[in-house]
Amino acid sequence: MGAKTARPNREQAVAVDPEGGVISARDVKAAREVAEDAMTEREFQRLANQITDELRDDDASLTRAARDRDRATPRDLSHVDSDRLRGELPAREEFREALSGRQRKIRSTVKNQVMASAPASQHAAIASMLTDEDPRDWRRINEGLHHAAGNVQQLADTDRAKVQRVDRAIQSYERLNDRTHRVYVAVKLPDNHRDVAKPEDLPANLQPGSTVAFDQFTLTRHNLHETPGHDSARHVVFEVVTSRGMYLGRSDSVEDTTHLLPRGMQFDVASADHVAYATRAGGFNERVVLQLRER
Numbered sequence: 001m002g003a004k005t006a007r008p009n010r011e012q013a014v015a016v017d018p019e020g021g022v023i024s025a026r027d028v029k030a031a032r033e034v035a036e037d038a039m040t041e042r043e044f045q046r047l048a049n050q051i052t053d054e055l056r057d058d059d060a061s062l063t064r065a066a067r068d069r070d071r072a073t074p075r076d077l078s079h080v081d082s083d084r085l086r087g088e089l090p091a092r093e094e095f096r097e098a099l100s101g102r103q104r105k106i107r108s109t110v111k112n113q114v115m116a117s118a119p120a121s122q123h124a125a126i127a128s129m130l131t132d133e134d135p136r137d138w139r140r141i142n143e144g145l146h147h148a149a150g151n152v153q154q155l156a157d158t159d160r161a162k163v164q165r166v167d168r169a170i171q172s173y174e175r176l177n178d179r180t181h182r183v184y185v186a187v188k189l190p191d192n193h194r195d196v197a198k199p200e201d202l203p204a205n206l207q208p209g210s211t212v213a214f215d216q217f218t219l220t221r222h223n224l225h226e227t228p229g230h231d232s233a234r235h236v237v238f239e240v241v242t243s244r245g246m247y248l249g250r251s252d253s254v255e256d257t258t259h260l261l262p263r264g265m266q267f268d269v270a271s272a273d274h275v276a277y278a279t280r281a282g283g284f285n286e287r288v289v290l291q292l293r294e295r
Contacts, residue, residue, distance in 0.1 A: 012035050012036070012037075013035070013036040013037075014033045014034065014035060014036060015033070015034060015035075015036045015039045015203070015204070015205040016031050016032070016033055016034075016189070016190065016193065016203035016205060016206060017031060017032050017033075017034045017038075017039060018031050018187045018206075018212060018214075018236075019031075019142075019146045019213075019214065019215060019216050020032035020033075020034050020146065021188065021190065023135075023138070023139045023142060023143065024188075025135075025228065026130070026135050026138050026219050027185075027219040027220075027221075027227075027228055027258075028185075028186050028187070028188055028228045028229060028235070029185060029186070029187040029188070029216075029218070030187070030188050031187050031188060031189055031190055031193075031236075032190055033190050033192065033193070036205075039205070042149045042213070042215075043211075043213075045148075045149035045151070046149050046150060046213060046215075046266070049072035049073065049149065049150065049151050050072075050073075052072065053071045053072055053073065056070060056071065069164070070153065071152075072150060072151040072152060072153055072264070073150050073151070073152070073262075073263060073264030074164075074167040074170070074171065074262050074263070074264060075171070076174070076244060076262075077171045077174040077175050078174040078177065078242075078243035078244050079174075079178075079243065080178060080179060080180055080243045081178065082178065082179075085178055085179035085180065086179075086180055086243075087179075087180040087181075087182060087241050088241060089239065089241050089270060089271075089291045089293060090182070090239075090241075092271065092273040092274075092275060094275075095276050095277070095278070095284070096224050096275055096276065096277035096278065097278050098223045098225070098255075098278045099222040099223055099257050101251075101252030101253075102252065103222075104222075104249060104250065104251055104252050104255075104257060105251045105252045106179075107177075107181075107247035107249070108247065108249065108250060108251040108252075109251075110173060110176050110177055110247065111173065111246065111247050111248065111249075113176060114169060114172045114173045114176065114246070115169075117172070118169055118172065121165050122165045122166070122168060122169045124165075125162045125163075125165035125166050125169075126165075126166060126169060128162060129141065129162065129166055129217070130166075130219075130248070130260070137162070138217075140159070141155070141159050141162065141163060141217075142216035142217060144156075144159060145163070145215050145216050145217075145263055146215050146216055148215070149213075149215055150213070150215035150216075150263055150264040152164065152263075163263070166217065166260075167262065167263075169246060170244075170245060170246045170260065170262050173245070173246035173247070174243070174244065174245070174246070177243065177247075179243070180241055180242060180243050181222065181241070181242060181243070181244075181245065181247070181259055182222065182239065182240070182241050183220035183221060183222055183239075183240050183241075183242070183245075183259045183261070184220055184221050184222075184223075184224045184227040184230070184237055184238065184239055184240075184289075185218055185219070185220040185221075185227065185237070185238050185240075185261075186227050186228055186229035186230065186232075186235040186236065186237050186238075187229075187235060187236045187237075187238070188229060188234060188235055189203075189234050189235065189236060195233035195234060196233055196234075196235075196236055196288055197233050197288070198274075198288065199272040199273060199274075199288055201288075202236065202272055202288075202290070206236065206269060206272075206290060207269065207272065208269050208270065208271050208272055209268070209269060210268070210269045211266065211267065211268055211269070212238070212266070212267045212268075212269060212292055213265070213266045213267070214261065214263065214264070214265045214266075214267075215263060215264065216263055217260060217261070217262070217263050218260070218261040218263075218265070219248075219258060219259075219260055219261075220240070220245075220258070220259045220260075220261055221249075221257050221258060221259065222249070222257035222259060223255070223257045223278075224237070224239075224277040224278075224289075225277060225278060225279050225280050225285070226255070226256075226257055226280075230277075230285075230287065231285065231287070236288075236290060237287060237288070237289050237290065238289075238290050238291075238292050239275075239289050239290065239291045239292065240261070240267070240291075240292045240294065241294075242261070242265075242294050244261060244262055244265065244294070245259055245260050245261040245262055246259070246260045247259050248260050255280070265294065266294075266295045267292035267293060267294055267295060268292070268293045268295065269290055269291070269292060269293075270291040270292065270293040271290070271291045272288060272289070272290045272291070273288070273289065273291075274286050274287065274288055274289075275287070275288075275289045
């Protein structure tokens with residue numbers, strides 16, 4: 001018998017999927033290690049969805065309502081016309097202040113306008129997804145969106161309708177809003193990943209220059225100190241500056257700066273650094289923050 005040829009034992013490359021874990025809370029993303037090939041396949045799916053949406057937009061035989069109904073991801077209706085109200089990702093050394101009472105009040109006023117004019121179906125969808133004590137709809141629908149690379153057309157009809165009602169509420173806010181938002185969201189690391197005490201500890205696919213996609217709806221905070229996991233090395237915190245989404249927080253009387261980002265957002269990781277931020281008690285803390293630049 002001939003000698004056997006030794007074959008190299010090649011381990012499959014893995015990556016950390018920020019939305020791949022089991023959802024335990026609405027306001028924290030749960031990561032999971034997955035095959036790198038699976039992440040690449042989702043990127044191709046997103047590109048295919050984007051091309052299909054753009055081709056449909058050019059089809060003059062369809063009404064605007066029909067084109068929107070059949071889209072994979074929602075249309076961006078946000079705008080910021082004033083340079084004064086258009087923000088950028090802050091410099092590393094800039095202190096992350098808490099959102100002022102005045103800024104909370106401005107955003108809350110727009111939210112109240114949107115909710116006052118929203119139909120009952122949108123109120124019901126928002127309650128089911130965001131405020132019901134049982135988050136089962138949030139979990140099921142966001143998990144479905146993740147598996148579908150953000151394409152709502154792959155969900156069951158009842159879930160698709162619910163998602164698109166939330167989409168329309170967000171778009172109503174985006175039409176009225178006139179400023180950018182600086183918001184934060186944390187991702188809980190897989191148990192087998194080391195703590196992130198410095199930028200070098202980050203997963204390879206979350207280092208600066210990488211891309212990140214939020215196929216799911218994302219609950220964020222304007223205040224870093226309100227973000228669950230802000231003081232934990234088991235969480236990665238993203239910082240985003242965007243005109244997208246809808247403020248769901250309170251006015252100047254209560255410190256609640258919740259902000260809902262739409263599904264189907266894509267980003268480039270711009271930087272990863274230690275930053276200083278205001279705490280609830282009026283002091284300061286430091287942690288590693290990843291800045292995401294919207295595509």
